[in-house]
Amino acid sequence: MLINKHEDPIGSALLDFYQTSEDTNIQVEMDIAEKDTLAPSYFFRSFDECPQLERVALQQASGKVLDVGAGAGSHSLYLQQNGMDVTAIDVSPHSVSVMQKRGLSKVKLADFFEFNEGAFDTLLFLMNGIGLVKTLDGFDAFFKKAKTLLAPNGQILLDSSDLIYMYEEDDGSYLIDLNDKYHGEVEFNLSYKKIKGAPFRWLYVSEELLIDAAQQSGFECEIIQHGPHYDYLAKLTVQASSPI
Amino acid sequence: MKKLLLVLMLMPTVLMASDYQPAAGANGAQIYREACAACHGDDGMGKFGLFFDLSTSVMLADEMKKVIQQGGMMMPSFANINGKELDGLVAYIQSLGDVVAVKEK
Known part of the structure; x- marks a missing residue:
């Protein structure tokens, strides 16, 4: 589902930053964590300023690339500047406008689940872009959709992290209510100045559960690299025996 | 409640050494801008919700010098x-807290 342009806090913040260098923070509320902020400037990072997992992902991206949830388009710009064929999509109208202004040649205002154009060699979901599945149950629809967008031998590259650290006790043990929802399912409420976004759910998934979900849908999942804080980069490909 | 890391860490956990070399006689503000502001922000209040807020730091000058020289x-x-550059930088960082305190009044 696309975001209404009047309820687009991230996009509005990115547009302000792009046009005026105003770096007013996006306010982030979560059901499982303390309030926090995100600086719009962070979305305009260069390759060298990207966390290591993102840099590895950009180096692994190959062929025709679809950057899903591209935001300010920094990853796509890097790929385009390196001569790659990259299409950036986002559900945020103002983010799409920023990407167009930054000179990305292929930008679409589109929801991944409704996007039908072309077959891609790489689907890129960085900055926990896989969160768009919302819950663990969302993986089934995600992988079905991904298969329709992937070229033969194509790959999905995504980073995520295991939020188990949110539940660590002082003695190093973890306290989790197993009857509750999965600990990586987070409800977000974002705002920027007076602009409030609609609340949305976003998934952070552990390596083990991602691998399980991938296998159930006929994908191989390889953890390419671990990050410094429960985070990782994964590469997913369609299993050879799986019908596309 | 705890903090959720909204963005991935920019640095790997292994400590890295910076080869930054201040110009001879550079003052604290200049060194801060060149070496520190990228992570700690222009006003020392941290960035990306990740990096240490210097403006509220209660570290003593000697402790601060150790972290700068050995990493955190x-x-x-x-x-x-x-030497003098390090003294100037620490004095400048300590002055950041004062500015913030004044602003809040």
Whole structure:
């Protein structure tokens, strides 16, 4: 589902930053964590300023690339500047406008689940872009959709992290209510100045559960690299025996 | 409640050494701008919700010097900042807290 342009806090913040260098923070509320902020400037990072997992992902991206949830388009710009064929999509109208202004040649205002154009060699979901599945149950629809967008031998590259650290006790043990929802399912409420976004759910998934979900849908999942804080980069490909 | 890391860490956990070399006689503000502001922000209040807020730091000058020279949890070491330059930088960082305190009044 696309975001209404009047309820687009991230996009509005990115547009302000792009046009005026105003770096007013996006306010982030979560059901499982303390309030926090995100600086719009962070979305305009260069390759060298990207966390290591993102840099590895950009180096692994190959062929025709679809950057899903591209935001300010920094990853796509890097790929385009390196001569790659990259299409950036986002559900945020103002983010799409920023990407167009930054000179990305292929930008679409589109929801991944409704996007039908072309077959891609790489689907890129960085900055926990896989969160768009919302819950663990969302993986089934995600992988079905991904298969329709992937070229033969194509790959999905995504980073995520295991939020188990949110539940660590002082003695190093973890306290989790197993009857509750999965600990990586987070409800977000974002705002920027007076602009409030609609609340949305976003998934952070552990390596083990991602691998399980991938296998159930006929994908191989390889953890390419671990990050410094429960985070990782994964590469997913369609299993050879799986019908596309 | 705890903090959720909204963005991935920019630095690997292994400590890295910075080869930054301040110009001879550079003042604290200049060194801060060149070596520190990228992570700690222009006003020392941290950035990206990750990096240490210097403006509220209660570290003593000697402790601060040690962290600058040897690195911190996520911070690279800046072994080339020493002597007068290091004194100037620490004095400048300590002054950041004052500015913020005044602003809040």
